[in-house]
Amino acid sequence: MVDSDINDTIGSDEYSSYSAGFFGWRESTLGLTIVHYIFAILGIGGNFIVCLVILRIKKLHTLTNYFLLHQSAIDLLATVVFIVTFLVPEYHIESYSVHSTLYCKLIWSEYLYWALMLLSSLNLSALSLERYFGIVHPIKHHNNFNIQKIKLIFVIEWLFSFIYLSYWTVLCDSRGEYCVISSKNEFWSKVGTFFDSFFLNIMPLGIMLFSYIKIFGALKNRVKPEEIKSSSQDKDNKKTINHWDRAKRNVVRTLCIVFVSFAICWFPSTVYDLLYVFGVPLNYDDTFYLIAVLFALFNMCVNPVIYTLQYEQFRKGLKQVFLCNKSNQPGGNSTVATTSSQHNIDG
Secondary structure, eight states: OOOHHHHHHHTTTTSOSOEEETTOOOOOOHHHHHHHHHHHHHHHHHHHHHHHHHHHOGGGOSHHHHHHHHHHHHHHHHHHHHIIIIISOOOOOOTTSHHHHHIIIIIITOHHHHHHHHHHHHHHHHHHHHHHHHHHSHHHHHHHOOHHHHHHHHHHHHHHHHHHTTHHHHHEEEETTEEEEOOOOHHHHHHHHHHHHIIIIIHHHHHHHHHHHHHHHHHHHSOOGGGSOOOTTHHHHHHHHHHHHHHHHHHHHHHHHHHHHHHHHHHHHHHHHHHHHTTOOOOTTSHHHHHHHHHHHHHHHHHHHHHHHHOHHHHHHHHHHHHOOGGGSTTTTOHHHHHHHHHHHHO
8 A cells, every 4th residue: 555655755756656664564354363373373283293204204205205295394484484474463673774674575575485385386396297207107207206306306496486586575675664665667567476476376287287187197097906817926916006006096186185275275366466467456465365375374284184184104104103103104114115115106
């Protein structure tokens, strides 16, 4: 909203009319604020548990689960940043100080929060592609995917997310006791919003949709265990194939639910951004925007629930960690079985 006193002091010809009190935070109803806090607490607790379970259970140390571990770590950090950005009460920082500049560029601009959101979307996209190659092109997956390359993918995701959105920090600065956004050209502002929405929502949705359509097609056409002709090791082969086929399908089914959740949760934010791009006058401080942010936050805390309800190996690991029952550990106590199983489930 326009603050005429601020614009008169700062100079309306230099900065856009979108300016806000330096110490102000998003105003919302009490009910919406409470819901934000509930989702934030669930996001921190749920994603911490996912990280703990995957780190503790060796059977879960597979390439796909490393992506899930990375995803939960991102969502955990993003939830903490969300609390700092949207829910921390007002506090005073001296005008024209280093603290005020950092606050405006990193927190008030929402740069850190949305960079982590972009990182989360990119990681889900990379995860779907990993599963695509693992199931549709298993030989290529076996020859080209390893933990070193997975780490490289993670580094590229972080670098792209924070470098691409770094222009937000250039546009935002502190003036007196206020943060302002320097945005003279509405056209370039809309171009920036479109590409932000493209990388954050549209592109990941396209990649995940393509990957899971191909995966379902490959699984549908795969030979079923009961169709295998009899041999001397017929029963053992059928049991082995059926076990890994069921495990792969369970992982894919879980990730598809994650994809649907992503699509639903990011729909309001995508619509909001596209409406702005096509010229609809919007206010990024209104209730609808806060609801869109709430949906995005919900996406960060719902994934642990999906893993618990749908992912069999994770559910067994969860019981192992919190019930301290070794018999529940996925894969038992055999280190050899654990090591040899990793590429079978991933591939």
